[in-house]
Amino acid sequence: PYIYQGEEIGMTNYPFGTLNQVEDIESLNYARETLEKGVPMEEIMDSIRVIGRDNARTPMQWDKSKNAGFSTGQPWLAVNPNHQEINVQEALANPDSIFYTYQKLVQIRKENSWLIRSDFELLETADKVFAYIRKDGDRRFLVVANLSNEEQDLIVEGNVKSVLIENTAAQEVFEKQILAPWDAFCVELTD
Known part of the structure; x- marks a missing residue:
């Protein structure tokens, strides 16, 4: 980066x-x-x-x-x-x-080849939300960032298997389907 x-x-x-x-x-x-x-x-x-x-x-x-x-x-x-x-x-x-x-983001990048060597799927979201899925074999990772100071809807399927990094409780986003202002996270999804 x-x-x-x-x-x-x-x-x-x-x-x-x-x-x-x-x-x-x-x-x-x-x-x-x-x-x-x-x-x-x-x-x-x-x-x-x-x-x-x-x-x-x-x-x-x-x-x-x-x-x-x-x-x-x-x-x-x-x-x-x-x-x-x-x-x-x-x-x-x-x-x-x-x-x-x-520092944590750089560490995640160094330790996870899927960030650069896996299938990329850009998700349809609100204009101020950037979200994508990376698929690495059977593993799926979701990266989301709300680039605004307003709440945004986020419809996501699946469940959180593990959290790699978050500035908010990613699990709550999955439950409420709403991103708070400036929310960002990276999670591994379950099947």
């Missing part, structure tokens, strides 16, 4: 307030071109905060100290103000953190 710097601790996009904080040449060119077309600056900044490449270039947030422990010098780009809450030190101290979830 691809894991980009900071993704493993849940780093977020920088809340750029003004164009003066932006260094990315593509973002600066985009701003100039769209300003010439009459697009309001706040709308331009909203776009840059979402898709600007500087988001991936801000300093790694190691801890709560000055410059997030990244450097004793002045970083090229500003440190995200949320480094007080989102940083490596905090992630390592919390066994339920995103860091440990990524």
Whole structure:
């Protein structure tokens, strides 16, 4: 899997307030071109905060100290103000953190060849739900992710044999046929 710097601790996009904080040449060119077309600056900044490449270039947030422990010098780009809450030190101290979830996902990937070498069946689901089944001989695995902050219906057949990873009680999803916001899990199904 691809894991980009900071993704493993849940780093977020920088809340750029003004164009003066932006260094990315593509973002600066985009701003100039769209300003010439009459697009309001706040709308331009909203776009840059979402898709600007500087988001991936801000300093790694190691801890709560000055410059997030990244450097004793002045970083090229500003440190995200949320480094007080989102940083490596905090992630390592919390066994339920995103860091440990990524670690578990990588472990599952290394230990289970069916994730890459088995039959793949994409399931029909609600627009904001991604779900598929992997079939490896007689074994079936279900992977589900609700990619929204709203409940979603999920009609699934079968029963849970074992849970590989979950951020919610997968068995409850099978019973209620409803995914809570951001639910995600991987289970092996019974026959």
